[in-house]
Amino acid sequence: MRTRAALAAAASVTLVMLGFGLAGCSGDSSPLPPKAGGPSASAPVDAGAPGAVDTSCNPRASLRPSGALPAPGQMPAGSTMAVIQKRGRLILGTSQDTLLFSSRNPFSGKVEGFDVDMARQIAQAIFGDPDKIQIKVIGYDKRVSSVVDGSVDIVADTMTANCARWKDVDFSTIYYNAGQKVLVNSTSDAKSIDDLGGKKVCAASGSTSYDNIAKVPTKPIAVAKPAFGDCLVAFQQNQVDAISTDDTILAGMAAQDPYAKVIGPRFTDEPYGMATSKKTPDFTRFVNAVLEKNKQNGTWAATYKRWLGAFGAPPKPPKAEYQ
Structure with missing residues (x-):
């Protein structure tokens, strides 16, 4: 069985070969920059700001x-x-x-x-x-x-x-x-993101996943990477303790890493x-x-x-x- 270090090296090579650092996943949190008279200019809140949620519509309709x-x-x-x-x-x-x-x-x-x-x-x-x-x-x-x-x-x-x-x-x-969950080391005792207070949790920069980490009451430390592929490499190199994004995406990551598991109930609706x-x-x-x-x-x-x-x-x- 390959060691975690070997997995990290392999993942890094794969990401470079396939261009994984170029594209990310999950929801991007920021709409277009406001323009005079433009559609985003009328936004009642800055939905990209941590803690702010735009509830002016039914997004499912x-x-x-x-x-x-x-x-x-x-x-x-x-x-x-x-x-x-x-x-x-x-x-x-x-x-x-x-x-x-x-x-x-x-x-x-x-x-x-x-x-x-x-x-x-x-x-x-x-x-x-x-x-x-x-x-x-x-x-x-x-x-x-x-x-x-x-x-x-x-x-x-x-x-x-x-x-x-x-x-x-x-x-x-x-x-x-979908819904946001957390990926941790298979030996972790954590049951949900609430158990990761003070721990480094990675998400893509500017994603709704990153914003949501900041809203957790136990205050895990949100770490931004350009894309979730970069989060996986950082996790396998022990630079972060966990990754948090949509459960669908985490399932794909866990399938690539036998030392990882997805934990907790969904704490967002995606x-x-x-x-x-x-x-x-x-x-x-x-x-x-x-x-x-x-x-x-x-x-x-x-x-x-x-x-x-x-x-x-x-x-x-x-x-x-x-x-």
């Missing part, structure tokens, strides 16, 4: 689908979907280091996972071919701006829908319910949605129609089994909520 889905390859004239169809590919923004959700397969070189399959199902609905998709690996702190500037059509990247980000982008209905442009509400409604269809016909459950089946039988998919 998206745009209701309008009518039946068009047949693949027959998108309505003048629609956003027709523009994508004419281009010949759907452009997805995601990360490449979130094992099980969107990570680069070291053998095929392809980025794959639960999030990627969610987007591939949108491509299937537009083209009749899930492979007509272009994946752009983006920094996790670029997910909002990549949608706003139009460099991607959609972002699927373990991205928490919240009111701060709703001011800049639209979200699909929720396709996965509803994942796919981000789309506010300029394309027809596309958001289309995405929601595809999600609802796939929840009903078993596609969502099959996707869960493929990527997350090791954690048990598929739960009921999140129920759609609409504005």
Whole structure:
């Protein structure tokens, strides 16, 4: 069995080879910088500030689908979907280091996972071919701006829908319910993050996960790294005592490290949605129609089994909520 030092060295090499330091996971806590008259300028609170929570909306409520889905390859004239169809590919923004959700397969070189399959199902609905998709690996702190500037059509990247980000982008209905937990050494006696007062707990800089560590009453010490892949290396090199982020992401880390375990109940609610442009509400409604269809016909459950089946039988998919 390899030692922890050997694991850390191997992980460091892997991160460099796959570019893991370039992209992060979980929710980015900051909306776009406020602009005069811009959507973020009206934010009643700074949702990126520790302790501040924007509760001005129901972040789970998206745009209701309008009518039946068009047949693949027959998108309505003048629609956003027709523009994508004419281009010949759907452009997805995601990360490449979130094992099980969107990570680069070291053998095929392809980025794959639960999030990627969610987007591939949108491509299937537009083209009749899930492979007509272009994946752009983006920094996790670029997910909002990549949608706003139009460099991607959609972002699927373990991205928490919240009111701060709703001011800049639209979200699909929720396709996965996650929550923040903690990863510690397998020999640790800690049962939850409350037991880590005074201990160094790593999260990605600027993430909601990092902000949430600061809110824990026992005062663990939040340590920022550029991405959660960097947190894993720091953990394996004993530079930090724990890592805290969405339980889905931690499960992927624990699968890579036999000396680690995930502990505690979820202490946050992280509803994942796919981000789309506010300029394309027809596309958001289309995405929601595809999600609802796939929840009903078993596609969502099959996707869960493929990527997350090791954690048990598929739960009921999140129920759609609409504005």
